[in-house]
Amino acid sequence: MADIRSLEIFYWVAQLQSFSKAAERLNTTQPAVSQRIAALESELRVKLIDRSPRSISLTDKGRILVDYAERFLRLRSAMLNAVAEPEAMSGLVRLGVSETIVQTWLSRFMERAHAVYPNVVIDITVDVSPNMRDALVSRELDLAFLLGPVSEPNMINQRLCDYPLKFIAAHNLDVGKEPLSKRDVVKYPIITYPKTTYPYTFLREILSIPELGMPRIFTNSSLSTIVRMTQDRIGLSVIPPDVIRDELASGELRIVEAELELPNLVFTATYPMALEGGLAAPLAQLACQIANQERPEDDK
Amino acid sequence: MADIRSLEIFYWVAQLQSFSKAAERLNTTQPAVSQRIAALESELRVKLIDRSPRSISLTDKGRILVDYAERFLRLRSAMLNAVAEPEAMSGLVRLGVSETIVQTWLSRFMERAHAVYPNVVIDITVDVSPNMRDALVSRELDLAFLLGPVSEPNMINQRLCDYPLKFIAAHNLDVGKEPLSKRDVVKYPIITYPKTTYPYTFLREILSIPELGMPRIFTNSSLSTIVRMTQDRIGLSVIPPDVIRDELASGELRIVEAELELPNLVFTATYPMALEGGLAAPLAQLACQIANQERPEDDK
């Protein structure tokens, strides 16, 4: 009676405003969801959901129950974190990751995560931060490592790491020895993150010189392509040096000093409150450790 | 996973420090309890209970889990009270009742309770208050209507009703017209509640007259027997007039005024916090209404 699983299912139906989406989210079938909700309603002797053919909405009692369901899920998370061994944690976490993180410490994170939580399946999606922000809000992601805090209610942001942005050039691109002025910089095409992201908008703003018109900024959603383009001397790229540590070490690429003040990229682990299983919080914690620990070269 | 039923069972095992007692309490068999606990332990990958052959004790993790289990049960109660129709409530409530209550408004309470919560089974035990206090502490009762607040931690007391104590005599017992002095009173045997109860100890205290020795106090755990003894002119009884409303109305018994200050009997509905199902709290609430509503004669 009053099974917690039913409440979890009801919670997701309420969140996603759809039986079928909830079924997908919970890795089950739509009839199963339908049945659980029906059972819950008959058990409580209360109608919880108004089924209009085209969309569903919660009744008053339903709205109250969502609140309780959320408290149940939170309590379960807290309980599992408090008493269960990590091996006991299981489930699927939909993790969104910014490509910058992929190029730096994601693999280390995945290793550790799998070691600590061997029974947790992590589903990774690589995308740009604005998309992931939307996906978090619409509950398509459980957790994301992305750029900047997400200032939505019910979102928890945990700071992971700061990466400075630098101008990067191929070793054989002649850019002189002195720090570049703004006018020097705009002689080259600039290669950086996609238009929807903060680095792009910032560069577009700061590099605008009225007499010269728009700077040439090439964007690419694939970091490795940006790196490749830089190696091919297409232009200067603006990325964190941390993602090209190998190329810097081998001298293939180098940092070009400039007189421009570039902001740091701040990454956060962001997740909605009250997630089922409570996997998001400990994984964010783990990511925080990984992101701030010594670099792998120090291990050897 | 992390079924609330398992937590409920674990909670009772912890409370009663016994698998078999928990099984009895939950209307199931001892192997079923054993199995649930084993499943819980393997699910959390944690040992929860130290099984010594002669007694069991909780591990550290077990102690933490009891706390969470209690919070789950409380949350479930709150949820059911908030969203469920009363008909959805079901289960067994072990109710202890003082005989005074039986003689006054218990039947009305049972009627209403059955009307509002048709699927709740109430198991009534009539006993004296000190026994019920022990039974509450040892969790053999879920709820009791008894004398005075029970000042135990984790017990909730809700005031139900005050009944004045009076000296009662048979109509044909000659006791004069004037209010009786203490010396008048002790000429008669006094018939009242059992030795373990507050009225007895109070009377024994107040009626002690050094020159005359101990007053004769007959005690009886059956109120109706006390009434019968009073009718049979064995002596004066000290009981609340409310329990003999019919006999007073018919003139068979009468109140005898005395110069003694007798305390009121204060009844409370008392139950341990964090009970499963959340039935105790609403039933106590209902009892409070019944106990304070107009008397049945006013209905007609």
Add this chain to the structure above:
DNA sequence: AGAGGTTACGGGCAGCGTAAGGATC
């Protein structure tokens, strides 16, 4: 016709109760 929810049906498995086993006093 297609999206979205309900109803019908069959199979798998969890959980319960009965019964037997084992350990300690």
Add this chain to the structure above:
DNA sequence: GATCCTTACGCTGCCCGTAACCTCT
């Protein structure tokens, strides 16, 4: 031997998934 928990085993009933159905756009 008595008490108390565990293990073994068969059965019931729940829950899930497949599939057919309904309804509204």
